[in-house]
Amino acid sequence: MAADVLGGSGDAPRTFPALAGLLLRSRTAGPVRGPAVRRGGAGTPRPPGPRGRGLRRLVDQAKKAWDRPLTAYYLIMGSALLITVLGLVMVYSASMIKALELALPGSYFFRKQFLAALIGGALMIAAARMPAKLHRALAYPILAGTVFLLILVQIPGIGKSVNGNQNWIYLGGPFQLQPSEFAKLALLLWGADLLARKQDKRLLTEWKHMLVPLVPVALLLLGLIMLGGDMGTTIVLTAILFGLLWLAGAPTRLFSGVLAVAGTLAALFIKISPHRMGRLNCIGATDPGPQDQCWQAVHGIYALASGGWFGSGLGASVEKWGQLPEPHTDFIFAITGEELGLAGTLSVVALFAALGYAGIRVAGRTEDPFVRYAAGGVTTWIVAQAVINIGAVLGLLPIAGVPLPLFSYGGSALLPTMFAVGLLIAFARDDPAARAALAMRQPRVSWKSMRRRVKKRPSGER
Numbered sequence: 123m124a125a126d127v128l129g130g131s132g133d134a135p136r137t138f139p140a141l142a143g144l145l146l147r148s149r150t151a152g153p154v155r156g157p158a159v160r161r162g163g164a165g166t167p168r169p170p171g172p173r174g175r176g177l178r179r180l181v182d183q184a185k186k187a188w189d190r191p192l193t194a195y196y197l198i199m200g201s202a203l204l205i206t207v208l209g210l211v212m213v214y215s216a217s218m219i220k221a222l223e224l225a226l227p228g229s230y231f232f233r234k235q236f237l238a239a240l241i242g243g244a245l246m247i248a249a250a251r252m253p254a255k256l257h258r259a260l261a262y263p264i265l266a267g268t269v270f271l272l273i274l275v276q277i278p279g280i281g282k283s284v285n286g287n288q289n290w291i292y293l294g295g296p297f298q299l300q301p302s303e304f305a306k307l308a309l310l311l312w313g314a315d316l317l318a319r320k321q322d323k324r325l326l327t328e329w330k331h332m333l334v335p336l337v338p339v340a341l342l343l344l345g346l347i348m349l350g351g352d353m354g355t356t357i358v359l360t361a362i363l364f365g366l367l368w369l370a371g372a373p374t375r376l377f378s379g380v381l382a383v384a385g386t387l388a389a390l391f392i393k394i395s396p397h398r399m400g401r402l403n404c405i406g407a408t409d410p411g412p413q414d415q416c417w418q419a420v421h422g423i424y425a426l427a428s429g430g431w432f433g434s435g436l437g438a439s440v441e442k443w444g445q446l447p448e449p450h451t452d453f454i455f456a457i458t459g460e461e462l463g464l465a466g467t468l469s470v471v472a473l474f475a476a477l478g479y480a481g482i483r484v485a486g487r488t489e490d491p492f493v494r495y496a497a498g499g500v501t502t503w504i505v506a507q508a509v510i511n512i513g514a515v516l517g518l519l520p521i522a523g524v525p526l527p528l529f530s531y532g533g534s535a536l537l538p539t540m541f542a543v544g545l546l547i548a549f550a551r552d553d554p555a556a557r558a559a560l561a562m563r564q565p566r567v568s569w570k571s572m573r574r575r576v577k578k579r580p581s582g583e584r
Contacts, residue, residue, distance in 0.1 A: 191555035197480035209529035216457040217450035238533030242540030249544025261311040268308040271301035272346040289350035300534035307538040310499030318492035354522030365502030425456040433463030478505040
């Protein structure tokens, strides 16, 4: 029976494979239905739309631009110049009323700051062009000169007291010099050179070589500055010292011990001074308090609060009309918030964050120990001082009396800071990848390219 159906017993071997193939083709030819192939079903991921593709493309382009060799170079140069230019604008706006109160021209403080910015710009360019060997050679002369000037400050008749701090030297005319500002540059350059030499000799594995003579020299500078009563600058110098020790790989015990000693000394100096204790009590104050001891802190908050999102307009501050002390120096950030609003203050914070990130990137990508220590020290200096100043204006930290780097009025603070920024620029340019990228972007001018190519005309043409 089976043989008859399949076409006979002799044809079965040929006919069965043919029928099996026909049945398989008929089963697979039909449409396959199921939730896995439905369009728009839950199991099938939809391709990203044009908006999603565009966003992803922008993110990829931003990552590529962020990872380029010249990113740190342009970030340092661009953010530093923008901070300085915006600082000049705000110094002019914040100091105009103060100058008129002193019977001076309205642009008096601006002109002095502009002159300091020009000199600082020349120093920044010079530092950016110097090789690392010359920076290391300048470390010891700068340190010796700074110690000599700090000693001169304490000599009666030479040193001058400003706002209760004996940290100034009168140079004649309207010009004064604050040697303690140059102590920051001296400590980081000398400390970076010292640690680099010891690392080359493999001596940093012993805690004695890590601390001596770095910590004793730092204590000498701190002691000379504290004789003048400048607590804010000593805090910044201590931050630079801790930054150098951290980069040198100080053990946790050693780092904690030095930090405990520094904290104890700071608490002692604050305890013995009623003025410093009053500043400490003004953290988060919303009322001037007895004898208006928190007047500056409270009016700084008033200035920030009245600025709103976009400020009252450039030059339209109310607090600078005698209400807020030091509007163009320590509390210029408060005037910026009042006139430019939250958008202006966040822009300043973003510029400092970009500068700090670029400095960390330079310190992390180099193989030269001196460059790593010096770049880390400069970054610690600028970022720590900015945090101390902005934190005091916001009422989160005690008022330390330190200016906002590159932004506040003060030539003695601007000159060493711009030189330090030049150090970062030089280190960013010395990176091998950055050097190669800059060499490719330099225009190559040849005499052949400058010749004018003229087609030969036939002899009959005129």
